[in-house]
Amino acid sequence: MSQKISLTRHIIATGLLFFLAVAFISCEKYAYDPPKIDLTTPVSFKNEVFPIFNSNCKGCHSGGVLDFSSLTSTWSSINKTKYIVAGNPESSLIYTKLTSGSHESRCPVDDRNKIYSWITQGALNDNE
Numbered sequence: 640m641s642q643k644i645s646l647t648r649h650i651i652a653t654g655l656l657f658f659l660a661v662a663f664i665s666c667e668k669y670a671y672d673p674p675k676i677d678l679t680t681p682v683s684f685k686n687e688v689f690p691i692f693n694s695n696c697k698g699c700h701s702g703g704v705l706d707f708s709s710l711t712s713t714w715s716s717i718n719k720t721k722y723i724v725a726g727n728p729e730s731s732l733i734y735t736k737l738t739s740g741s742h743e744s745r746c747p748v749d750d751r752n753k754i755y756s757w758i759t760q761g762a763l764n765d766n767e
């Protein structure tokens with residue numbers, strides 16, 4: 640009788656371990672899924688990127704080193720290797736800043752992905 644109980648316990652424990660392992664593996668998979676960003680549709684600085692900065696960032700970044708108050712001030716403040724390495728968003732502070740710390744919540748993920756695509760596509764200024 641007691642052997643039967645321990646067998647049942649054993650089966651339950653094994654099942655629980657299996658369940659946890661599956662849950663863990665699926666979380667890992669989810670965490671390392673690369674972001675699905677559309678890199679092929681051209682992103683416009685003037686019509687798409689500037690409005691993101693102007694509406695989400697101008698409140699705090701206006702008139703200083705980063706000035707998102709106008710199209711031309713936005714371009715002149717971010718058009719520096721410190722902020723943009725054309726073709727390489729992972730090395731561009733203007734993008735990486737938005738993926739960590741206090742700035743993670745400053746702009747919606749879709750907008751952040753647009754900035755990623757725009758930098759990947761060469762960070763071109765279609766206003767000039």
Ligand code: HEC
Nearest residue numbers: 691692695696698699700705732733736737741742745746
């Ligand atoms: C609520 C205020 C606030 C908002 C909104 C805000 N920022 Fe900032 N940002 C700061 C402060 C304060 C710092 C300096 C401290 C730090 O680096 O976190 C900063 C720093 C930065 C830096 C680093 C500057 C440097 O030269 O090291 C970048 C890049 C930046 N912000 C981009 C943005 C962008 C892009 C947005 C909009 C999506 C934005 N910020 C929105 C307050 C803000």
